[in-house]
Amino acid sequence: MIKITGRRIVAAMLAALGMCSGLAMAASATVRLDYQHGGNAKSEHYAMERVVIEPLPWPGNPKKAIDDTDRGNNKFEVRDAATGALLYSRGFSTVFAEWQSTDEAAQLDRSFQESLRFPKPEKPVKVSVLKRDAENRFVPVWSVQVDTDAQGVIRKQPDSGLKPIKVHYSGPSEEKVDLLILGDGYTAAEMQKFEADAKRLTEHLFSVAPFKQRANDFNVWALAVPTPESGISRPSTGVYHASALGSSYDIFGSERYVLTLDNAALRGIAQNAPYEFIEILVNNKTYGGGGIFGQFSTAAAGSDWSNYLFVHEFGHHFAGLADEYYTSPVAYQSTGEFKEPWEPNATALKDxxxxxxxxxxxxxxxxxxxxxxxxxxxxxxxxxxxxxxxxxxxxxxxxxxxxxxxxxxxxxxxxxxxxxxxxxxxxxxxxxxxxxxxxxxxxxxxxxxxxxxxxxxxxxxxxxxxxxxx
Known part of the structure; x- marks a missing residue:
């Protein structure tokens, strides 16, 4: 007769959990896969750049590795290369898809760097990007084999010296949503202003339902790299400012649309804090912002409408919410087709x-x-x-x-x-x-x-x- 102790039972349960998830027991490091996503209005292609082990541990909940929310124009999956077992997945949308709907995309090819982040697996994996087809089903469009222990993986980076500010802390990262507020266009003399803006807008976010009721499920961090000049670029008015994140107004010809197209700069700074979501505060008074599901959102911190901008754009980035307005000019060009949107708050009402x-x-x-x-x-x-x-x-x-x-x-x-x-x-x-x-x-x-x-x-x-x- 074999005597099974309580300690052995616990060990067996943990081992089984590790076998089921494939990631839960080894999710101590954060992997970032950087790749190029390019093409034009009618075609697209992908090419891997590099695999990076970020300096901080994986902030996510190992028990919730699989995304069942059905959000995003895209989804990525991490599968065990040998068995095909699904280890991790998340829905997302891209800057490329935003650009692909503009007039410029019909005239030339462009490429945008994008990143996929996931907990480090123990064995080689197959990483796949999926895209919705005409029936809103996710179908594979690109995949790559990744061995996170390969010699070419970047494991060490120069110490940036950047330390995040703890704005709102509720508990360990693996149990919470980690939101990182990045600042752009703040000079060294304006770092206290950035911190005050981050705290003010965080307080407003948690005054709006349902964030108000779920504030204890969030951690909020803040981080900014000083810029030589105050404010970010606004090309339509001839204003160009250098900044660490490269944020700018007038993205894709829309005067109020604020994004950064420098994903490498964004990820290089963000990796110095625990995060799953990012909102960039730009140090400008001009009304503007933007948000892309699973990537980041932006808001003009100095605008009289900064409270609204912060929450509205975060709604895009965090929950994949569609814009419900239709009278304001946008860079998007209508195709005249009204297929059912994947976004939860818009419908073509076919049936x-x-x-x-x-x-x-x-x-x-x-x-x-x-x-x-x-x-x-x-x-x-x-x-x-x-x-x-x-x-x-x-x-x-x-x-x-x-x-x-x-x-x-x-x-x-x-x-x-x-x-x-x-x-x-x-x-x-x-x-x-x-x-x-x-x-x-x-x-x-x-x-x-x-x-x-x-x-x-x-x-x-x-x-x-x-x-x-x-």
Whole structure:
């Protein structure tokens, strides 16, 4: 008779867990796969650059290695090279896909560096990138064999000397969502301002539901590399500033779109803090921001609308939420096709009986759901014309802020008097399109500069919090 002690039982259970996950027992290091993603409007290709072992341990929850949220235009999978067992997966979207929808993509080829991060496996793996097809199914588009113990893997990097600021701490990284706030356009003399901006916007994030109720599931860190000049580049006005992250306005020709296209710089700085999500604060007063699911988001910290920008853009990056507005000009060029979006808060409503958020809809609410769209659109055309004039004339930002305030008051008053104001339904106008796409409620942070997420967006955010926290 074999006597099995409590210690042996625990050891056996841990060993079994390690065999099932393939990563859980060895997730002590963070692997980053850097690659090039290029092409044009009709084609794309990939090429591996390098494999890096980042300086900090893997911050993620080893028990939640597989992504079941079905978000992103892409997904990547890490599988055991010998057995094919799925070890890790995450959905994401890309800067390349944003660019691929612009006019420029029809004229030339471009390449963008991207990165995939995952916990270090014990054995060689196959890393695959998948992309949605016309039916929204993920299909493989590129794969590469990776041996994280190979001689060519970068294991040592120069000490950057960068130390993150602990803005909001709730517990060990593997049990929490780790958000890293990076600063760009802050001089050495403005480092205290950056810290104050990061703390102020973190406090605002945790005043908005559902982040408010789940604040204890987050850690927030802050990090900034000083720049020679205050603020970032704004090429449409002839302003060019060197900065560590290379953030800029006017991305893809949209004056308010702020991104960095320097992924190498972004990852080189971010790797000095525990993180799963990144928001970049740019030290500018001009309204602007951007957000890409699973990559990063940006917000102008000096704008009068910084609170809204921080939360709205984080909604894109964190939860894969679609823009619900459709009257503002964007770099995106419509194809005229209205296929069902993967984003949880937009639909083409091909079949109302199968509406993705039908569980929130009362039986008495009609689909599509009527709302004062014509009145809203007429006023929005006048508002957008004035907005374009102010930017073309490079008028003071105070005039733009005044216009934004009046527009929000006008639209809120209009929607407050509408019959289905507080109903979840299918309201036409979303995803940059006036017709053909529908949003869940009349008003939401993803629709205008209001203060609340709709029910659908609220729960979509909770799904992601649950994926990363314990």
């Amino acid at each position: 109302p009986s199968r509406l993705k958020w039908k569980k929130y809809v009362n039986a008495s609410t009609p689909l599509p759901t009527p709302w004062p769209k014509q009145v809203y659109d007429d006023a929005s055309r006048a508002y957008q014309k004035k907005r374009a004039e102010l930017r073309a004339q490079n008028r003071p930002e105070s005039e733009m802020n005044e216009l934004f305030t009046k527009d929000l008051a006008r639209s809120t008053a209009l929607l407050n008097s509408a019959k289905h104001r507080h109903d979840v339904g299918a309201f036409e106008g979303a995803n940059y399109e006036s017709t053909g796409y529908f949003r869940p409620e009349m008003q939401c942070i993803m629709f205008d500069r209001s203060e609340k997420f709709c029910h659908v967006c609220h729960d979509a955010i909770i799904n992601i919090i649950d994926l990363y926290s314990r």
